[in-house]
Amino acid sequence: MANDFKEFTVRSVRRLTDDANHNAFTGTVWFQDALYVTHRQGDRHIDQQGRVIVLRSRDEGVTFDKVAVLRGEFDTRDPHLYTDGNRLYVSAIEDSPDWEFYSGVAWSDDGLHWTGWNRVEGADDYVMWRPQVFDGRFYCAGFRFHGIIETPGKPNFETEKTDVAWFESADGLHWEKQGIIHEGEDLPNESYFDFYPDGSIAMIMRRGLESRKPLLLRSVPPYENWDKVELDVALHGPALWLVGEDIWISGRWYLSPHVTHVAIFKIVDNTPRLQLVLPSGYGGEIAYMGVARHPLNKRRFHLSYYSCHMSPADPAVCQWDHPDIYLVDISFTAEYLSEWEVSDLIVDGTHQNTTVEQATGWRPLQAYGEEMVHQTFFPYGFVEATPIIDKRDGVIFFRKDVEVGPIDAGLLHLGYDGNVIVRLNGETVHEASGTNPAHSDEVTIPVAFRHGTNHLEIAMETNGGNACGIFARYEAT
Structure with missing residues (x-):
């Protein structure tokens, strides 16, 4: 496809929440002919009230009903949905008050009846970020902080070094570390990847650099070597998906240090080319997209994300501290009968x-x-x-x-x-x-x-x- 004409059609953008909660950090997937969306619900961006909400739609994302509320011992956040075809999984992170992180998972055989919360094994100290299944096997790029530095008066901690490691599993609960993908003072962390039909991988990796520029990585089985290139775009909370052979990415796009939007880019010759800016912005409470490929259409996707660009119905609720969940229905251009x-x-x-x-x-x-x-x-x-x-x-x-x-x-x-x-x-x-x-x-x-x-x-x-x-x-x- 040439890149000088529109390569997509946005069918709809729907607001899924409108309440007094802090709704953020999303995931979405199709399972048994229904579309599922998950997000964290809490009082604030960081607090110990965080829990995971799972919503289900049986009309392709038009209306939803709540099917699960899940929580570990601590603030349970950054949920992600994925499936092996027989079982629906939701993974998330427990974030304790003293900055200890525990990765966990719950699952369902029908989308309605869920297990309790289970901490995973074999991934101590790692944040297991957005696992995926390919050909019956589970894969994940987990990240780890090398020492935590707390500063009085600051809500977040700092660290001098991080690493991202490759994990594999037979069941999504018991993991085995295979090796380091990337580590260093550029602070690699949240990674989102997708599989080509032959099992090769494209991955985007967030980094804590001042430039906010992520890495684009590629690998082939057995995933021991990774090609890496820095993308010339300031992007946090990244997502990646494949449309045919093409790589598409999204995330919190920084136009300046204080102005952001949720943007979608197509990768052309390892260069991100802006295609679309979604309703969003303008601060840090946006992005963390989930991606669901339609089961009957490989070029149609549902994209979940969160944003604070619309005020709640209740004027007493602060717009900028109480973001909501949104869902995009989008189709990407294909070769038509001509x-x-x-x-x-x-x-x-x-x-x-x-x-x-x-x-x-x-x-x-x-x-x-x-x-x-x-x-x-x-x-x-x-x-x-x-x-x-x-x-x-x-x-x-x-x-x-x-x-x-x-x-x-x-x-x-x-x-x-x-x-x-x-x-x-x-x-x-x-x-x-x-x-x-x-x-x-x-x-x-x-x-x-x-x-x-x-x-x-x-x-x-x-x-x-x-x-x-x-x-x-x-x-x-």
Whole structure:
């Protein structure tokens, strides 16, 4: 993909909390067809009242219900959600008043019934930060402080050196340290990583430098050697995720020492390129993003984060000391089906009572590509049929032969702004209503493919003449 046009669509940004608590430090994951979000709830940024909240959504992040409140002996903070496919885990840190740290975990087999809090084994003195599972094995980049220096009157401590170590586990509870990833006076600490399909890793690592510049690291199994490069951006509380082969990062972006926003960057040639600034800011109570890849769409993500940019409903609650949790639904640009045949409008027809045999006047129509999007307000991948529709009511047909090769099953990702019936090889696979404007990847349909050529046909009502066109792409499963 070129980097001179928008490579994403923000579907929504939702506020999940609005109360008198300090809500912060988030994680999110999909499990058993539901979306889960976790965060710390406390009275202040640092206090011994901290507990972990787990929320569940069964409508793709629109509404949530609370399914767990978890706590260890001390302030329990920085929660993270992850799954091995069979069990849902929430990890977090206990932070004692004398700056002793204990990593722990709880789990659930159904997302509703949870174990108690369990401190992990094999990671003494390490903060086990955002574990992940790949191919049935558990991995984590934990960090450790080498001596703690307390200054009277300051809420936080200082340290002269830290290290980040690589841990592996068979169950997420009993860990084995494999080796040091990075250590030194640059104070490496919080790390967020993602796996490529072949098991190789991309990781972002926060550092305590005055410049606030993180490291980008890469490694391959057995994760003994790590390539490192400093990123030229001031970023704390970092997150990282992979979209295809591309690396995306986010965090608390420092425009100045006192002005921040939650920003999203794409890594291009080891350089962070700003793509999006989320509603956020302006101080230090923002970021700590969680990342959840949609189970049916590898290019659609839910991103949780916290921010203090909106005031609580209660005017007696201070906005800047009581941040809230937010959730972004975002899709990243993909390669769409581009070359179509489109029929003339069948006036006064409906998508249900009109057949493709009635369609005439077929002509070629191409989806907007990288060069064409600069000449229109329609986005990349959109198949625009407004000149054919011409504000008239009726039905229009789109058809295309799709070469899929030797695959048996896949997913159709569609967007449309009129009522549609979708047929694949003559069989109806989807029927739904649509409203203007169309959004890419609005729906995902599991389908059975034939080896080789498959015929895709979409009948679309023009929504009183207001419809404009479609998005369509597929992927193998």
